[in-house]
Amino acid sequence: MHKPKMLTTTITRVAFAEKMKQVAENGHFYEYKCINAFWTQRIEGVKLPAEIVLLVGQSPYRFTAISIDRVEISTIPEYAREILSKISSPGDGLVYVYSIKCKPIIVPRGAAPPKQLQLGSFAPIPIEPSDTEIAPC
Numbered sequence: 001m002h003k004p005k006m007l008t009t010t011i012t013r014v015a016f017a018e019k020m021k022q023v024a025e026n027g028h029f030y031e032y033k034c035i036n037a038f039w040t041q042r043i044e045g046v047k048l049p050a051e052i053v054l055l056v057g058q059s060p061y062r063f064t065a066i067s068i069d070r071v072e073i074s075t076i077p078e079y080a081r082e083i084l085s086k087i088s089s090p091g092d093g094l095v096y097v098y099s100i101k102c103k104p105i106i107v108p109r110g111a112a113p114p115k116q117l118q119l120g121s122f123a124p125i126p127i128e129p130s131d132t133e134i135a136p137c
Contacts, residue, residue, distance in 0.1 A: 005051070006046065007065060007100070008053045009031065009053075010055040010056075011031075011054050012083075015083065016054060016056045018079055019054075027103065028103045030080075030100060030102070031052065031100040032083075032097045032099055032100070033098040034097060035097060048068065049064050051105075052065040063102040063105060064103050064105055065100050065101070065102050066103055068101075071096065071097060071099045072095060072096055073094055073095060076097065
């Protein structure tokens with residue numbers, strides 16, 4: 001079976017803005033995924049640190065996933081719980097989720113003020129049909 005070298009997921013502009021706020025405050029953000037066969041297979045197939053691509057509309061943004069943990073859904077931010085509740089199947093008893101800690105890929109470009117993020121330039125990433133499948137939670 002093909003093992004992915006990266007993770008890809010589609011998120012809303014609002015969720016992306018929240019993640020960029022977390023990066024500005026903490027230097028990292030968390031992406032949350034339902035624990036199901038689809039995400040378990042994808043997560044078990046990557047070696048950390050791994051590339052994670054967030055598709056915001058049709059724009060891909062590259063980050064590095066540095067850790068993946070299982071956490072109780074009650075411990076994650078409210079905005080993430082709301083998103084997961086909308087895509088999970090009713091009655092599936094969602095108690096734990098994957099918590100993927102991500103950091104931006106920073107490319108040095110000469111002198112920069114402290115704490116200023118400089119994201120690398122965009123490079124097209126080939127996306128396989130299986131990367132765009134939407135799996136129910």
